[in-house]
Amino acid sequence: MENFVFQNPTRILFGRGQIAALATELPADARVLLLAGGGSIKENGVHAQVVKALGARTVREFWGVEANPDYDTLMRAVEIVKTEKLDWILPVGGGSVLDGAKFVAAAALYDRDPWTILTTRAAHVTAALPIGAVLTLPATGSEANGASVVSRRAIKEKLAFISPHVFPRFSILDPETTFSLPTRQVANGIGDAFCHVIEQYLTFPAHARVQDRFAEGILRTLVEIGPRTLSHPTDYDTRANFVWAATTALNGWISVGVPQDWATHIIGHELTALHGIDHARTLAIVLPELLNAERVAKRAKLLQYAERVWDLRDGSEDARIDAAIAKTRAFYESLGIKTRLADYDVPVATAAEVARRLAARGMSAFGDRGLITPAKVEHILRAAA
Numbered sequence: 001m002e003n004f005v006f007q008n009p010t011r012i013l014f015g016r017g018q019i020a021a022l023a024t025e026l027p028a029d030a031r032v033l034l035l036a037g038g039g040s041i042k043e044n045g046v047h048a049q050v051v052k053a054l055g056a057r058t059v060r061e062f063w064g065v066e067a068n069p070d071y072d073t074l075m076r077a078v079e080i081v082k083t084e085k086l087d088w089i090l091p092v093g094g095g096s097v098l099d100g101a102k103f104v105a106a107a108a109l110y111d112r113d114p115w116t117i118l119t120t121r122a123a124h125v126t127a128a129l130p131i132g133a134v135l136t137l138p139a140t141g142s143e144a145n146g147a148s149v150v151s152r153r154a155i156k157e158k159l160a161f162i163s164p165h166v167f168p169r170f171s172i173l174d175p176e177t178t179f180s181l182p183t184r185q186v187a188n189g190i191g192d193a194f195c196h197v198i199e200q201y202l203t204f205p206a207h208a209r210v211q212d213r214f215a216e217g218i219l220r221t222l223v224e225i226g227p228r229t230l231s232h233p234t235d236y237d238t239r240a241n242f243v244w245a246a247t248t249a250l251n252g253w254i255s256v257g258v259p260q261d262w263a264t265h266i267i268g269h270e271l272t273a274l275h276g277i278d279h280a281r282t283l284a285i286v287l288p289e290l291l292n293a294e295r296v297a298k299r300a301k302l303l304q305y306a307e308r309v310w311d312l313r314d315g316s317e318d319a320r321i322d323a324a325i326a327k328t329r330a331f332y333e334s335l336g337i338k339t340r341l342a343d344y345d346v347p348v349a350t351a352a353e354v355a356r357r358l359a360a361r362g363m364s365a366f367g368d369r370g371l372i373t374p375a376k377v378e379h380i381l382r383a384a385a
């Protein structure tokens with residue numbers, strides 16, 4: 001296991017009725033920017049709960065943060081924060097609203113061109129306004145990490161930044177707020193969380209037993225509860241397990257001291273930037289073929305994954321690896337998530353285009369061992385056609 005420093009500053013308030021805690025979690029004199037998406041929180045009653053808990057505080061509402069939050073939209077929110085001297089950011093919604101809040105919080109205190117927050121992966125971010133989050137969609141882990149992904153549709157880009165300054169100070173996770181999610185978003189959430197674990201686990205052995213067993217526990221939990229939380233959306237205990245699984249998949253616990261990959265995400269973000277495909281669906285397209293392409297480098301962990309996550313113990317090593325990859329694809333398909341580019345009407349020429357874009361960005365060798373080159377990206381996407 002590598003040396004590591006672990007700190008996760010986000011305080012989690014989990015369970016029914018926790019939105020009321022906003023009344024005490026936020027300072028009484030906070031000047032709040034309430035950031036929201038397209039209106040789901042109005043329809044499911046979450047907005048009303050939040051407004052009630054905020055009481056007499058000064059609150060400015062900003063609506064319209066898109067799925068895959070857009071830079072130009074977020075910059076309008078930054079202007080409001082500056083002109084109205086707001087000092088807390090309160091995202092209420094899914095990962096996109098939370099990610100958007102992180103960008104707004106950092107950009108409001110940034111004196112360079114705000115786009116460079118994304119192009120330099122926050123190299124110059126030294127401060128951010130405090131964030132308190134109310135999460136309504138389990139998927140990204142954004143509620144308890146320092147990552148944010150922002151799209152800029154005007155130039156077809158989608159870039160991420162990571163900064164210790166944008167961890168939410170607190171996040172409220174009430175599973176009941178997720179009961180109103182459409183099936184498609186629940187499936188996306190399961191598929192995204194599953195891939196987050198894979199990116200930190202299915203690499204190469206690092207003698208990290210706690211992290212491995214924890215990762216396998218999250219994966220098995222998602223496989224176990226995924227179908228039920230899709231078919232029984234208001235079964236509280238199943239949904240609560242899903243919410244916590246998604247948080248623990250990307251709050252840093254399983255990544256300490258071990259190699260990480262993220263190649264599936266890096267390639268997937270390009271597919272969203274170019275074709276607007278939902279984030280989780282891009283992962284379902286890339287992951288099976290990436291595992292197949294990397295089956296030699298990832299051999300030891302693929303065999304461990306086959307045995308401990310899918311109970312595959314019989315047959316040759318290659319047969320077990322084939323079966324584990326097939327199970328992975330079948331899991332996504334069972335959630336209603338298609339796993340081929342053709343399913344999304346994406347032409348095979350996109351394979352070369354994604355490779356070209358990554359090469360232009362200097363991404364010449366990435367993944368857990370730096371083995372993913374633009375040429376390999378093209379190969380993987382051609383195989384996923």
Ligand code: NZQ
Nearest residue numbers: 037038039040067068094095096136137140142147180181
């Ligand atoms: O906009 P509203 O009306 O709120 O509707 C949203 C949106 O249309 C809806 N929704 C959210 N909660 C709901 C609800 N509808 C009914 N009931 C509820 N309770 O769901 C739709 C999708 O929301 P979105 O926030 O876009 O989904 P998700 O949470 O999957 O976030 C995706 C974004 O997160 C990024 C992705 O790239 C993508 O931009 N990621 C962020 C990460 C991070 N910060 O660590 C890591 C991830 O790998 C990912 O890249």
Ligand code: ZN
Nearest residue numbers: 140192196265
């Ligand atoms: Zn993801």
